[in-house]
Amino acid sequence: MKTIQxxxxxxxxxxxxxxxxxxxxxxxxxxxxxxxxxxxxxxxxQEKHTWGHxxxxxxxxxGMSVEKAYAELLKKKKGNSIIVAVIDSGIDIDxxxxxxxxxxxxxxxxxxxxxxxxxxxxxxxxxxNFLGDGYDEQLELTRIVASGDTSNPQYAAxxxxxxxxFKKWSERKMRYEQIYAQIKSADEAFTKxxxxxxxxxxxxxxxxxxxxxxxxxxxxxANFMFSNGLESIQDxxxxxxxxxxxxxxxxxxNLNLNFNGRVTGDDAExxxxxxxxxxxxxxxxxxxxxxxxxxxxxxAERGNGLGADGVANNVKIMSVRAVPNGxxxxxxxxxxxxxxxxxxxxxxxxxxxKSYSPHSEWVxxxxxxxxxxxxxxxxxxxxxxxxxxxxxxxxxxNVNYVEVAKNYIRVGALEPKxxxxxxxxxxxxxxxxxxxxxxxxxxxxxxPENEYDTKGGTSMAAPAVAGVAALIRxxxxxxxxxxxxxxxxxxxxxxxxxxxVGGDTNNVKPFSELSTSGRIVNAYNxxxxxxxxxxx
Numbered sequence: 001m002k003t004i005q006x007x008x009x010x011x012x013x014x015x016x017x018x019x020x021x022x023x024x025x026x027x028x029x030x031x032x033x034x035x036x037x038x039x040x041x042x043x044x045x046q047e048k049h050t051w052g053h054x055x056x057x058x059x060x061x062x063g064m065s066v067e068k069a070y071a072e073l074l075k076k077k078k079g080n081s082i083i084v085a086v087i088d089s090g091i092d093i094d095x096x097x098x099x100x101x102x103x104x105x106x107x108x109x110x111x112x113x114x115x116x117x118x119x120x121x122x123x124x125x126x127x128x129n130f131l132g133d134g135y136d137e138q139l140e141l142t143r144i145v146a147s148g149d150t151s152n153p154q155y156a157a158x159x160x161x162x163x164x165x166f167k168k169w170s171e172r173k174m175r176y177e178q179i180y181a182q183i184k185s186a187d188e189a190f191t192k193x194x195x196x197x198x199x200x201x202x203x204x205x206x207x208x209x210x211x212x213x214x215x216x217x218x219x220x221x222a223n224f225m226f227s228n229g230l231e232s233i234q235d236x237x238x239x240x241x242x243x244x245x246x247x248x249x250x251x252x253x254n255l256n257l258n259f260n261g262r263v264t265g266d267d268a269e270x271x272x273x274x275x276x277x278x279x280x281x282x283x284x285x286x287x288x289x290x291x292x293x294x295x296x297x298x299x300a301e302r303g304n305g306l307g308a309d310g311v312a313n314n315v316k317i318m319s320v321r322a323v324p325n326g327x328x329x330x331x332x333x334x335x336x337x338x339x340x341x342x343x344x345x346x347x348x349x350x351x352x353x354k355s356y357s358p359h360s361e362w363v364x365x366x367x368x369x370x371x372x373x374x375x376x377x378x379x380x381x382x383x384x385x386x387x388x389x390x391x392x393x394x395x396x397x398n399v400n401y402v403e404v405a406k407n408y409i410r411v412g413a414l415e416p417k418x419x420x421x422x423x424x425x426x427x428x429x430x431x432x433x434x435x436x437x438x439x440x441x442x443x444x445x446x447x448p449e450n451e452y453d454t455k456g457g458t459s460m461a462a463p464a465v466a467g468v469a470a471l472i473r474x475x476x477x478x479x480x481x482x483x484x485x486x487x488x489x490x491x492x493x494x495x496x497x498x499x500x501v502g503g504d505t506n507n508v509k510p511f512s513e514l515s516t517s518g519r520i521v522n523a524y525n526x527x528x529x530x531x532x533x534x535x536x
Contacts (some may be wrong), residue, residue, distance in 0.1 A: 001139065001254075001327045002089060002290045002352050002459060029121055038419045048454070049308065051416040052439030052464055055524075056493060063439055064464060065524035066146045066311055069471070070302075073527050079314045079474035082349045084298055084466060085127070085340030087333065088291035089135070090283035091319040091361045093446040095292060097300040097307060100351040103316035105343065119342065123279035127319035128339050130277040130332040134263040135284050137326030140356040141165075154356060157186050161256070161355075169250050176244040182484040183225075183237050186218035187389075192231060203234060245287075254326045263325065268329045271362060281319035289447040291319065293455050294351050296446030297463040297471065307452035308445050310524065311467025314474045318345055323352045330359035333395065335367035339375045346473050346481075349466040350379045350395070351459035357394035364404055367397055371405035376473070376481045378466040380458035381412045382428040385502035389430040401432055409469075409489075412515060413440025413461040422511070425503025427458055429514040436489055437514070438464040438521040468523045475527065476534040482531060491529040492519025 039060035043051060047061065054063035083103050093102045096227060107117035108125050115122045138146070144158040152158075190204065191197050193215055204222050207215060225236040253259055262268060266276040274429045283292065295317045299310035322328055322336040333350075340348050357363065370377050382393040388410075395409035412434045413424040426442040428434065442462030447453045465488060472484050479487070494512065501514065512518030 049444040071525040083316040083345045087320045087336045091291040096450045101299045103318040120275045127281045129321040132264040137261040137324035140327040142443045173247045186221040189218040216339035293445045294463045298467045312470040327354045334362040334366040347376045353382045363395040371407040380462040383426040388433045411461045412437040413458045423499045434515040476530045489517040491525040
């Protein structure tokens with residue numbers, strides 16, 4: 001399932017109801033980083049939109065020093081064009097900030113209904129769509145329970161988890177419905193009082209003590225929302241409505257035992273049928289925005305004056321639509337990886353994941369196939385606040401901690417605030433199974449129909465790292481996928497701070513214990529190290 005962090009107001013919602021490498025390469029010494037001052041001021045709008053590209057020492061924000069890399073290291077370097085495959089939901093390839101960075105299959109004639117390049121996929125001009133016209137899907141644990149196969153060794157665990165999940169989301173839906181009704185009522189009261197719908201926070205603060213009971217209740221609601229970081233009732237209404245829609249989708253599709261969203265006509269249990277789906281890689285509806293957001297983090301056109309800049313220049317994005325609103329099928333993911341490799345991708349981003357994987361070997365074999373063909377695979381660690389050394393998250397690159405490939409990078413997510421709260425509360429972690437951390441919370445990027453939005457999740461951290469991998473491969477094409485991975489891990493900033501883990505203030509660990517590298521990705525240092533390795 002897409003690993004975007006959703007329902008950011010879940011804690012506030014409940015409260016509303018109850019209350020009403022190598023150190024010689026590192027440009028900045030570790031001792032200087034860990035003694036640098038904490039940022040106490042709020043981020044500016046510009047910093048909010050670019051924080052993942054900023055520099056920890058200069059800006060006191062744990063970004064990847066992307067702007068520093070361009071200013072000091074890449075000014076006079078052109079680099080090679082690199083194809084980055086985004087295995088995700090659909091991508092708006094016509095977006096104003098992406099249309100010039102979309103991969104085109106020059107061997108395919110658009111719209112002629114013929115497999116011109118003989119790769120088995122007809123009219124795959126900008127990639128391939130393994131979902132066809134489908135999008136909504138069950139979770140993998142729902143599929144296991146719906147099968148009724150009690151002989152499946154995963155059935156008992158899936159059934160127990162399914163029952164817990166269904167109860168949790170049913171209760172959460174009721175809470176959100178109550179909250180939304182309260183916010184809607186407050187909005188109506190303010191609109192009537194001010195005789196306008198675009199009233200402001202200042203307008204609300206100016207309401208006097210003589211207000212009637214309904215208006216006083218609306219003010220109380222507004223003040224609570226302001227105290228939780230929202231700037232307006234309109235924003236709160238949008239957040240809660242979006243959360244309610246997500247919860248409803250989860251119950252109607254993801255956790256619905258009787259729902260079947262597969263429309264491609266193939267058998268998801270049979271790997272012999274490979275050529276299904278179509279060449280339309282765009283989203284089926286505007287709300288299918290995940291893939292577009294991920295693509296923008298990697299490669300939104302830099303310096304064009306539009307909403308966002310990607311990490312990498314000289315990139316062409318190949319769209320491989322294989323991730324639904326629910327859990328992806330192992331077959332689709334395995335074939336998507338192989339499609340990307342066979343059609344020239346040098347970096348693959350996978351911002352998806354799940355806890356059950358009936359055919360994990362299919363995907364693992366595909367990752368090994370990518371490694372054998374010198375392709376870097378970057379994967380989001382997941383948003384369950386859990387230790388993935390203990391609780392599985394798929395796809396992975398190992399069997400009992402024995403790696404099958406050297407090209408796989410699993411990425412945890414950072415918040416835009418250096419210090420004890422630096423690790424996003426939703427982010428998975430693991431000393432053995434997470435490789436590195438990167439900016440993932442509150443990331444601004446492209447969304448369908450020429451729009452932009454801020455989203456959070458390890459889904460956003462993975463493409464940040466994929467962008468750094470693309471930068472290295474563009475400027476140092478002689479380096480192998482394995483070398484690129486090791487450079488990214490070894491060149492990151494190794495921090496000694498203790499951090500809150502999983503959003504639990506009672507769980508505090510050294511940051512170095514949350515990943516194999518104990519580092520945060522740094523593009524500037526990665527390019528310096530890449531130059532040194534390439535020179536050898």
